Amino acid sequence: MLLCGTNRNVKTKMKVAHLILTHKQPRQLERLIQALDYPGADFFIHVDRKADITPFQYLFAKPNVFMVQKRTPIYWAAYGTIQAILNGFAEILPKQYNYINVMSGQDFPLKPAGEFFRFLEENNGQEFITARPLKEEWPDALSRVYNYHLVNVHWMKKGKHRLEQLMNAVLPRRRFPLNYTLAGGPNWFTVTSEAAAFIIDVLELRPDIARYFKYCWGADEFIFASILYNSAFRERLRECLLFCKWLPGNGHAEILTTNDLEEMKASGKFFARKFDTDTDNHIFSVLEELIGSKRQIA
Template identity: 40%
Template sequence: MKIAHLILAHSEPGQLARLIRALEHPDAYFFLHIDAKASLDPFRFLAARERVFLLNERVKVGWGAYSIVQATINGFRAIAASDLSIDYVNLLSGSDYPLKYPDEIHRFFQEHQPDNFMQYELVMEDWKEAIPRLTEYHLTNYAFPGKYMVQKWMNKLLPARQVPDHLVPVGRSQWMSLTMDAVRFILQYLDSHPRFVNFFKHTWAPDELVFQTILYNSDFRAKMVNDNLRYIRWLEGKASPEILTETDLTKLLNSGAIFARKFDVLSSSGLLDQLDKKILNHT
């Protein structure tokens, strides 16, 4: 069972190295997209590790912009172009951490082929707060003076947007674990549907919608499991998940999740040490 961990990171190379160490396995490979806004130099030492690859095609990632979708796609393409015969692609951020031993992780995916693990809800029925993302124009992915004024007038003067090809929009968390077959299908779909790509370039936070929508409207729907295998603690009204600390240890260990986020190099250091001791037997 070969797993490619695609990790999106922008800072804290030491924390990223710790994440890789926690996931190391003879059949684990690491493809790292380092935000183009950050210097690559502090991360170059990671490429000296076995089975670790730094992506050459980097983008400047903006919060809520299509750029994070593009960063993910660049990783997908690098994995697909490799000669590694990958079975699963596991999307992580640099602030994630595993809650299981690497052998357990690989065994889990071996036993659950060909399932694809991603959180999703029907936007028009269950996640209605996301409807304006689709019906209104958003210029989050662009940088030019006065863009928000342009966006305002576009939404005043133009008709409401509609998802191309009558697709049923679904989505939620961007973090997911997909079979390589699903990843190849996504890449083929994006290459052959430029209207779909253009639509989501004008959508706010499309990373939470693009991949779920493609698979849900295909034969892969039957192989989608509505579980992203992550423990993430949200507080109502907050746009970002809470930083996990030692007070979360028991909940993490009892969650049944395989991965968790979000960890901070300072606030979560004690928790990471406890996880290493209890899960990885590292001291």
């Protein structure tokens, strides 16, 4: 099965790199790529290093789909997601795109790709990443950044949570190495290449920032937002373009189905997550019809 674009005669000056993090369901990823395909769009796929790359190889036959060469293992709420995004940035930035759109392989668009490109052209220079100051707008997340979390200690199978409790009981509260207002939001975002390059520069200049976030829980929801919020980019920050429903109390995204269609449409967002073909395969056909995406089989 090959991917065939349906908008190849359209002309645009905008160049967008879709950076997609995935670990399973290559056929679902194929439908995502097909729905997003548009002149000026390229796809950089980071496959979790723990996953077998073989089932994904056929996707890279398409000329605008590339594999992120430097793969890293990803564990839930750990630093691997951040590293995968940074690895993607490093491979994308030399190719000079206007925007980098960071997604999961379980996302899907709610609007046509052409409408997304027109939106970026009309709002060129703005950064679509939610950055809520934690103390004022997200106080429930403060313990995730100021307490010790050992999510990156993968070799420790037993006693990890007990050790965390002991560390947080006897050690002083953690202090961020810079005079930052910590901010956060969903870790899926659309930013200019200028902002992505700035993030890489900051982390290279201050490796203590990465060290700090490696002992946070779900640091991908804070590190990029905090760096941009505490910079000249703050005035350019806008809400992210993704719709998501969170399961109460456990930090997981709810799997969306056809029952959520009207809520998704009413959100006005360009993308939604999280979808799973094993839970509701029909929702993909519904969304493809909504946005005018057609799968073509060769």
